[in-house]
Amino acid sequence: MGARILRGAAAWLLELEASARIGLTLYFRYPAWIVADVLTTPIWLIVFILPALLFMPKSMWGSPETLNFLFWAMVLWTVVSAAVWSFGNAIRWEQEAGTIEVLFLTNASRAVLFARRLFSALLSLGIDTAYTALVFTALFSTPLLLHSPLGVAAALTLGLLISAGLGLGYGALVLRFKNVGPLNNVVQFIILGSSAIFYPPSTVPEPFRAVVYASPYTYIADLVRHEAMGAATILPPLLEWLLAAGVAAALLAVGTWTLRRVEENLKRRGELAAY
Amino acid sequence: MPARKAGAGQLLVVRGVFYKSYRIMSRYVGSLVMILVMPYMLGGVFMGIGYALGGPSAARNFAANTGVKNPFLYMVLGGAMMLAAMIIIENTGSAIREEQMIGTFELHYLTPNNMALLWLYHSLPMGLLMTAMFAADIAPLVAVEGGLLSPLEWLAAGGILFLSLLPLVGIGLVLAALTVRFKEVWAVINTVNSVITLLSGFYYPLELFPRIVREIAALVPTSHAAQLLKDIVARATLPPDAMQKVALLAVLSVAYLAAGWATYRRWEDNARRTGELSKY
Numbered sequence: 261m262g263a264r265i266l267r268g269a270a271a272w273l274l275e276l277e278a279s280a281r282i283g284l285t286l287y288f289r290y291p292a293w294i295v296a297d298v299l300t301t302p303i304w305l306i307v308f309i310l311p312a313l314l315f316m317p318k319s320m321w322g323s324p325e326t327l328n329f330l331f332w333a334m335v336l337w338t339v340v341s342a343a344v345w346s347f348g349n350a351i352r353w354e355q356e357a358g359t360i361e362v363l364f365l366t367n368a369s370r371a372v373l374f375a376r377r378l379f380s381a382l383l384s385l386g387i388d389t390a391y392t393a394l395v396f397t398a399l400f401s402t403p404l405l406l407h408s409p410l411g412v413a414a415a416l417t418l419g420l421l422i423s424a425g426l427g428l429g430y431g432a433l434v435l436r437f438k439n440v441g442p443l444n445n446v447v448q449f450i451i452l453g454s455s456a457i458f459y460p461p462s463t464v465p466e467p468f469r470a471v472v473y474a475s476p477y478t479y480i481a482d483l484v485r486h487e488a489m490g491a492a493t494i495l496p497p498l499l500e501w502l503l504a505a506g507v508a509a510a511l512l513a514v515g516t517w518t519l520r521r522v523e524e525n526l527k528r529r530g531e532l533a534a535y
Numbered sequence: 536m537p538a539r540k541a542g543a544g545q546l547l548v549v550r551g552v553f554y555k556s557y558r559i560m561s562r563y564v565g566s567l568v569m570i571l572v573m574p575y576m577l578g579g580v581f582m583g584i585g586y587a588l589g590g591p592s593a594a595r596n597f598a599a600n601t602g603v604k605n606p607f608l609y610m611v612l613g614g615a616m617m618l619a620a621m622i623i624i625e626n627t628g629s630a631i632r633e634e635q636m637i638g639t640f641e642l643h644y645l646t647p648n649n650m651a652l653l654w655l656y657h658s659l660p661m662g663l664l665m666t667a668m669f670a671a672d673i674a675p676l677v678a679v680e681g682g683l684l685s686p687l688e689w690l691a692a693g694g695i696l697f698l699s700l701l702p703l704v705g706i707g708l709v710l711a712a713l714t715v716r717f718k719e720v721w722a723v724i725n726t727v728n729s730v731i732t733l734l735s736g737f738y739y740p741l742e743l744f745p746r747i748v749r750e751i752a753a754l755v756p757t758s759h760a761a762q763l764l765k766d767i768v769a770r771a772t773l774p775p776d777a778m779q780k781v782a783l784l785a786v787l788s789v790a791y792l793a794a795g796w797a798t799y800r801r802w803e804d805n806a807r808r809t810g811e812l813s814k815y
Contacts, residue, residue, distance in 0.1 A: 296722035300729040307729070311610065311738040314600045315585030315593040326588060333584075445569060449576045458580065459587030 275372040283376030287383065301388060302395035305334060312458075325489065328405045331396050332484050333458045335389050339416060340451050340477060342381045343423035344444045347431030347519075350374040355438065364532060370523060371428055371516045378424055385416065411487030418504050419480040425511020426451075432515070432522040457481045461494055476507040548648055549656050556660035567668075570622070574614025574672050581610050581738065601740055603769045608676045612768055613737035613761065615672040616696065619665035620731060620757050623658060623700045625724045627707035628714040630657045635714075641812065651799045654711055655792075658704040665700065666693050673768060692767055698784045699760030703731075705791030712802035735761050756787045 287294075309330050313321050320326065351374055354360040363373055393404045406412065430447065452458065455477035464472045472478050479500045485491040486500075493500055526532040560567060585606065586593045594606065603609045631654060634640035643650065670693060706727065713720045734741075734748070735757035741749050752758045759780045766774045774780075806812040 290722070292722035296726045299726050303729040303733045307732055307738065310743065311581045311613075312584040312588060314739060315589035315597050315606070317592075317596050318600065329588075330584075443565075445573065445576075449580065452580060453583065458584040463587040463590075 272369060272372065275368045276375075279372050279374075279376045280379040283379035284383065286376070287380035297384070297388065298391060301392050302399065305331075305392060305395060306399065308334065322400070322402065324402045324405065327396070327400050327402045328489050329460075329485065330458075331392070331404065332488055333481070334392065335385070335416070336419065336457045336477070336481050336484060337452065338381075338385050338388060339419040339423055339480070340455070340457070341448055342378065342420055343426040343451065344430055344447050346377040346381060346424065347374045347427040347515075348434040348444070350377050351431050351434045352438075361532065364523065364527075369516075370519050371512070374431055374519075375424065378420065378427075382417075382420060385420070389416075405489040407490050408487045412484055415480055415483040415487055415504075418501075418508055419477065419484075421508040422476050422480065422504070422511055425508060425513075425515045428512065428515025429518050432518040435519065435526065436522050451475070451477060455481065476504060476511070479504045479507075545652075548653060549659065552653070552656040553660050556657065560660075560664070570618055571668055571671060573618055574611045577614045578607055578610030582607055603765065605676070605680060605769065608673075608680065609765065609769050610738065611672055611676055612764060615669045616699075616757065616761055616764065617732055617735070617737040619669055619696065619700060620703055620735065620737075621728045622665060623661060623703045624707050624710065624728055624731065626658055626661045627654050627704065627711040628720055628724060630654065631711050631714045632720075644812070650803060651708065651796055654708065654799070655704060655796075658700075658707060662697055662700045662704070666697050669693070669696055677768065688767060692764055695760050695763050695767075695781065695784070698781065698788060699756045701788035702756040702784075702791035705788075705793070705795030706731075708792075708795030708799045712799045731755055731757060734758055737761050754787075756784055756791070759784055759787075 309327070312330060313326075316323075316326065351360065354363060354374075366373075393406075396402070397404055454471050455475040456464065456472050457477060461469070461472055461478060461482070473494070479494070482491075482493050483497070483500055483504065486493045486497055495503070523532070585597065589596050594604070597606045597609075598604050601609060631640065634643065643653065670689065673692075710720055710724055710727065713723055734752040734755045736752065737757070741752050741758060741762070744752070763774070763777060763780050766772050766777075803812075
């Protein structure tokens with residue numbers, strides 16, 4: 261029994277390593293995209309931060325709290341977008357390349373198989389955050405507030421795990437409905453709008469507050485701001501950590517189960533290869 | 536007589552491009568709907584953040600910083616212009632890339648058409664569609680404001696947008712040339728789009744930038760269009776230098792189109808000579 265579990269764990273690690281290798285190989289295969297990211301990140305930072313500042317008096321535009329709040333919101337946007345651009349995108353890519361049936365012939369974990377973009381997302385998140393922080397400091401002459409780098413890294417990783425859980429469910433949708441096209445952007449904006457990422461939760465009017473509090477990203481954003489800026493949290497920090505970790509674990513389990521169910525259904529109906 | 540024949544032939548080519556574009560667009564209705572609602576979604580996000588940060592005096596602050604009382608109209612207007620500009624810039628390059636991917640790119644070279652002109656024609660249906668989308672995005676908000684634009688103002692707004700998109704077609708031709716040469720140019724397109732978005736001031740007044748940045752922005756056609764359209768649609772005024780700006784847009788259109796044309800032809804000649812044309 262023990263040996264079986266060990267063998268299973270070793271196989272799972274092997275799959276994880278292969279998935280990471282594919283993800284990182286694809287990421288480094290297109291250096292032009294990495295350079296473009298470096299060039300455009302500060303530009304998009306200005307384009308998205310300036311409109312928000314227009315709603316404040318000019319005298320407050322240099323406020324470190326406001327600018328830091330917007331900086332961490334921009335970083336969290338990357339975490340949220342991993343939910344729609346990770347598994348769904350990997351599945352669609354294999355469908356279009358005509359290789360998905362081959363992958364489904366293996367006994368590898370489907371969740372790990374299509375998780376490859378998460379590895380490049382993790383790397384890209386680290387690079388982008390560090391680079392954007394430099395640009396942010398230079399552009400706005402404001403020090404970046406980062407009380408606990410480890411705490412921020414942990415909260416962002418937890419956020420990526422939540423994105424992975426949601427991404428698995430979204431990937432199941434892609435597997436079922438094939439081309440979801442513009443739905444990616446819609447879902448992304450719905451998540452951004454219903455989570456207290458770009459706005460403090462306290463400013464949300466009462467009827468909508470329940471929706472905002474139901475989003476796991478609200479707590480991730482809350483924890484990131486707490487660890488980075490020392491901001492007050494909605495719930496006690498320990499409770500928020502436990503809550504976010506629990507939600508991440510639950511979403512990963514539900515997402516994996518959904519993906520497996522959709523695959524089984526499609527196999528039964530002979531629609532796995534129809535796209 | 537031969538000139539008339541050639542003119543009629545060109546009309547047939549334009550008709551063919553319109554028909555092809557219509558067939559492709561009608562396959563992706565979801566994407567069209569997305570383009571239509573995207574300015575509202577982005578505007579909604581900015582409004583939400585803005586009101587959360589600005590509190591009860593958010594609208595007053597916005598009016599003081601921009602001179603516009605309706606922030607949502609301002610944001611949707613900016614978003615509609617931004618999307619139109621982005622799509623036009625990538626349109627020519629992506630049309631070529633699609634032909635390359637399905638293996639029909641070289642077939643175009645068997646026809647007696649001028650290729651630079653043919654790829655240029657691809658911008659016409661998209662330009663008209665984006666102008667219509669812009670009108671469809673703005674109309675409900677202007678109507679809610681209670682200040683319906685006159686037909687002449689609509690015509691002026693649509694004309695200015697279309698005129699500002701023409702120079703971008705020139706940039707699109709340069710990117711198309713890069714597509715023929717380097718095949719994968721999405722990274723370049725993304726970079727060009729971000730620079731043009733930054734310097735156009737779709738979502739903010741360019742006066743916020745230092746003078747040197749404003750002077751560089753004056754070379755970007757959409758910066759003039761954004762300013763003009765914000766005045767006409769959001770501020771309901773015609774600025775005194777409107778005609779100067781329109782003339783400048785026309786000059787920029789000619790200059791950018793000529794530069795794009797020359798670049799494309801040069802790359803194409805080179806590609807034909809070196810056999811690069813069909814390598815991808």
